[in-house]
Structures are given as structure tokens and as C-alpha cells.
Amino acid sequence: MESIWLRNLSEAFGNGDIVRPDTVKENSPTLTDPVLLSSFVSKPAPKNEFPKEEIEPRAAYQLVHDELLLDGNSRQNLATLCQTWVEPEVRRLMDECFDKNMIDRDEYPQMAELESRCVRMVADLWNSPDAANARGCSTAGSSEAAILAGLALKAKSRQVARKLHGKPNLVCGPVHICWHKFARHFDVELRQIPCEGNRLMMSPEEVVKRCDENTIGVVPTLGLIFTLQYEPVQAIAFALDDLEEERGLDIPIHVDAASGGFVAPFIHPDLVWDFRIPRVKSINGSGHKFGLAPLGCAWVIWREARDLPDDLIFRVKYLGGHVPTIGLNFSRPGGQVACQYYNFVRLGLKGYAKVTQAASILVRG
Numbered sequence: 001m002e003s004i005w006l007r008n009l010s011e012a013f014g015n016g017d018i019v020r021p022d023t024v025k026e027n028s029p030t031l032t033d034p035v036l037l038s039s040f041v042s043k044p045a046p047k048n049e050f051p052k053e054e055i056e057p058r059a060a061y062q063l064v065h066d067e068l069l070l071d072g073n074s075r076q077n078l079a080t081l082c083q084t085w086v087e088p089e090v091r092r093l094m095d096e097c098f099d100k101n102m103i104d105r106d107e108y109p110q111m112a113e114l115e116s117r118c119v120r121m122v123a124d125l126w127n128s129p130d131a132a133n134a135r136g137c138s139t140a141g142s143s144e145a146a147i148l149a150g151l152a153l154k155a156k157s158r159q160v161a162r163k164l165h166g167k168p169n170l171v172c173g174p175v176h177i178c179w180h181k182f183a184r185h186f187d188v189e190l191r192q193i194p195c196e197g198n199r200l201m202m203s204p205e206e207v208v209k210r211c212d213e214n215t216i217g218v219v220p221t222l223g224l225i226f227t228l229q230y231e232p233v234q235a236i237a238f239a240l241d242d243l244e245e246e247r248g249l250d251i252p253i254h255v256d257a258a259s260g261g262f263v264a265p266f267i268h269p270d271l272v273w274d275f276r277i278p279r280v281k282s283i284n285g286s287g288h289k290f291g292l293a294p295l296g297c298a299w300v301i302w303r304e305a306r307d308l309p310d311d312l313i314f315r316v317k318y319l320g321g322h323v324p325t326i327g328l329n330f331s332r333p334g335g336q337v338a339c340q341y342y343n344f345v346r347l348g349l350k351g352y353a354k355v356t357q358a359a360s361i362l363v364r365g
């Protein structure tokens with residue numbers, strides 16, 4: 001077979017003449033041309049202006065693919081704690097779901113059903129007293145989940161008898177940047193406990209010192225971003241119980257379990273940090289970190305229906321049904337949630353325990 005390569009090369013470059021690539025004949029590339037002959041080879045990649053002409057899909061693919069070669073290798077990136085390896089089945093499901101819009105629950109009711117199942121499963125994993133009726137949702141990441149939880153605390157504080165007399169505040173330790181974003185965007189004071197000496201996290205004493213009648217919540221982190229340490233949720237809850245007894249301040253806890261929420265239940269099941277503590281009203285966790293889902297999946301779960309104020313639930317009419325939504329985003333891909341469900345079904349408690357155990361041994365060396 002005379003190769004397309006040869007035919008095109010001789011057409012493009014003449015017989016032995018040396019021709020600069022930018023003098024390659026106009027219109028010479030066809031859909032079957034090799035990528036090397038494509039128009040993009042002789043031109044810089046479009047960067048600032050919207051391209052005027054179309055190019056062949058293979059050429060466009062090669063161009064984008066090659067641009068991405070300059071990135072780091074994600075398998076060597078341990079810094080974001082996010083998932084960088086998935087089973088082939090997960091890739092298949094992602095491919096099958098790329099066109100399913102998570103928000104369009106009427107059109108894709110089964111996708112919505114998988115999300116609801118995951119909400120109940122995660123609520124159960126975090127020892128909800130009533131997992132079958134748990135309220136919660138998937139989000140793009142723990143940042144969105146944290147913002148929703150913060151908004152619920154804010155809305156809740158408006159409902160309780162105790163009226164705020166100033167700017168609402170949240171008490172926390174060395175939190176993730178998402179809490180700073182929440183505080184700034186939604187006008188909440190972040191009372192961050194500074195690290196001191198060997199104490200690299202919050203302590204019950206330091207928490208109580210900063211609580212007052214304007215405190216809408218305390219946010220311990222299960223798996224601090226710098227050290228992956230667990231902040232002592234139960235001890236903090238006890239200290240807040242005492243505070244309530246002494247001063248009548250009933251302050252809820254939200255646990256930012258972005259990383260620890262899918263670690264502690266599997267390898268430290270006796271650690272009490274979750275809904276076993278009545279004061280813990282909501283928890284977020286990143287499915288795409290140790291939950292092993294592909295990037296773009298986290299969870300926020302409220303303890304009981306009444307802990308998620310109705311103000312935060314929206315009923316969308318334009319997509320056919322009247323299904324309530326909680327998340328901040330509208331259109332969002334469904335594959336991550338389908339794959340999270342796959343992971344739960346595929347691994348179960350035992351499988352996750354094995355994976356997490358193996359990973360923690362690797363980390364400790």
C-alpha cells in the first residue's frame with residue numbers, strides 16, 4: 001500500500017525540494033492526512049485570539065495532548081490528597097456518564113437515585129442516627145460542601161431563640177482555605193486558633209475561650225491539611241456541653257472531614273468523631289480524596305432534617321420535575337457520583353479498610 005504519508009509528503013514538499021512548513025500547500029490536509037502534515041504543525045497554538053479556522057480533530061487532539069505533556073505526572077503528586085488512579089471500570093463508567101447532567105433529575109432519575117443512595121450510605125458510614133432519612137448531597141468538592149455547611153449554620157443561627165448581637169463567628173483551628181473563603185464571602189468572622197509550641201491543632205480550652213453569643217459553630221478538622229492529624233472532636237463537644245450548662249450557649253459542631261471522613265471509619269473505627277456525638281450537626285468529606293472517586297466529588301451530610309434549614313433547599317421547576325436541590329452549582333457531571341457508588345459497592349467497609357491500611361503503611365514508610 002502506498003502510504004498516505006509518502007503521498008502527502010511528496011505532494012506537500014514536492015520531489016526532493018526542501019520547502020518550509022509554512023509554505024505547505026493550502027488545503028492540502030484532508031481527514032486522512034497524518035497529523036504531522038496538519039496545519040497546526042506550522043503555526044503556533046492559539047493562545048489569545050479565538051481561532052478563525054477549523055482544524056482536523058486528530059490534529060486538535062494532538063495539539064491539546066502535547067500541551068498537557070508539560071504538566072507534572074499526577075501519579076507522583078501526593079500533595080493534593082486527591083485520587084490519581086482508578087480502576088478501568090471507573091473509566092468506563094465516566095465515559096458512559098459524560099453526558100448525564102446531575103441537576104436534571106427528572107431526565108436522569110437513576111443518576112439522582114444513585115446520589116441519594118450514596119447520601120444514605122455516607123450518613124450510615126458516619127453513624128447517623130437516622131441514615132435512611134439523612135439530608136445531604138454530592139458537591140464538586142469539599143470546598144462547596146464546606147460553604148453549604150457554613151450557610152446552614154448561619155441560617156440556623158437566625159432560627160434559634162438566641163439572637164445574634166453582632167457579626168456571626170466561627171471558631172476553628174488551622175483550617176483549609178475554603179473556610180476563609182466562606183467567611184469572607186458570607187460576612188462571618190473566622191476566629192482561628194493559632195498553633196502554639198507543639199500544639200498544631202485546636203484544643204477544647206482554646207475553643208471555649210473564643211465562643212460567645214455570636215458563635216454560629218465550631219469547626220474541627222478531621223485530618224488537618226498540614227499534618228493530617230485529627231482534631232479532638234469528642235473532647236471539644238464535651239467542653240461545649242459544659243459551656244452550655246454554664247452560660248446557656250448551645251453551639252453546634254461541623255466537622256471538616258475532607259480527608260479523615262474516608263479514613264477514620266475504615267482504620268480507626270473506635271474513634272468517636274462523627275454523628276455518634278449529638279452536637280455534631282453536619283460533616284463534609286471529599287469523595288475524590290480517600291473516598292477514591294474520580295476528581296469532582298464530595299459530600300455534605302446533615303445529622304437530621306431539621307439541621308438543614310429549608311432556606312437552603314431549592315425546588316427547580318424548569319427541568320420537568322419538582323426535585324429539591326441543595327448544591328451551589330447547577331449543571332454538573334454525574335459520572336463522579338456514579339463512580340463513587342461503584343466504589344462503595346465494589347469495596348465495602350472491608351475493601352476500603354484494606355486500601356486505607358495499605359496506604360497508611362506506605363505513608364509511614
Ligand SMILES: *Cc1c(COP(=O)(O)O)cnc(C)c1O
Pocket residue numbers: 081140141142143144146176178221223224225256257258259286298
Ligand atoms: C482538601 C480539603 C478541603 C477542600 O476540599 P476539596 O475537595 O479539594 O474542595 C477542605 N478541607 C480540608 C480539611 C481538606 O483537606
